């Protein structure tokens with residue numbers, strides 16, 4: 001499939017995990033890419049992997065903090081200056097934060113997680129949707145989480161921010177559908193990325209792999225998801241094939257969030 005021939009896709013958190021997987025998939029299908037991350041080395045790693053599978057890909061790398069509104073405006077401007085438009089936006093960068101009971105969670109930690117996961121997504125929407133409205137087309141995928149549609153525990157900041165991402169998705173989808181722009185969210189369960197590895201190490205730094213095996217037992221499919229499985233979903237949702245999917249939240253979790 002070449003669903004992204006002549007299309008420009010902007011991805012935040014592109015230096016690792018789900019952002020990298022989505023970048024690889026849309027690059028294989030012909031996309032020009034604007035890749036944003038705080039981690040410059042991660043971006044270089046993603047670029048090298050893309051060039052292995054799509055040697056002709058045009059790639060712009062932008063080191064930026066999505067929690068900084070000015071930096072967000074800047075990455076959107078640079079993308080438009082370089083490629084002239086934005087067809088797809090994967091608004092994905094995020095962190096988990098330290099796990100703790102609500103009373104011990106810490107106000108600074110709460111603010112940090114919310115500023116990246118929620119403010120960062122809001123700023124991205126604010127500047128990208130203005131561009132897409134003027135174009136009269138575009139597709140946005142925000143990364144929420146099962147922690148944005150269910151209670152997980154020990155994750156005040158994450159839960160608040162990811163439920164907020166679901167709210168932003170529904171709100172902006174209702175607003176921008178009339179301009180030919182669709183906005184959706186994905187709600188991944190546990191997908192084996194560096195973030196989840198870090199999360200398991202918070203539980204037991206020595207035996208985190210064993211913790212992981214126990215962790216997936218309640219999942220109907222008894223395994224972690226793979227980043228490329230999320231990449232396939234995001235590519236579909238960003239493509240023209242998914243234009244009429246709007247303001248929707250799509251779980252990708254082996255069915256776990258539907259289990260009683």
Ligand code: NAD
Nearest residue numbers: 013015016017018038065066093094145188190191193195
């Ligand atoms: P990851 O840690 O592998 O990748 C996240 C990337 O975001 C990293 O490259 C990191 O440098 C970047 N980033 C972090 N803070 C940033 C900031 N302030 N500005 C710019 N870039 C920043 O994690 P992942 O698993 O790929 O997570 C991607 C998204 O998916 C996150 O929003 C996460 O909450 C969400 N998610 C992941 C899972 C999972 O199981 N992996 C499940 C549900 C939701």
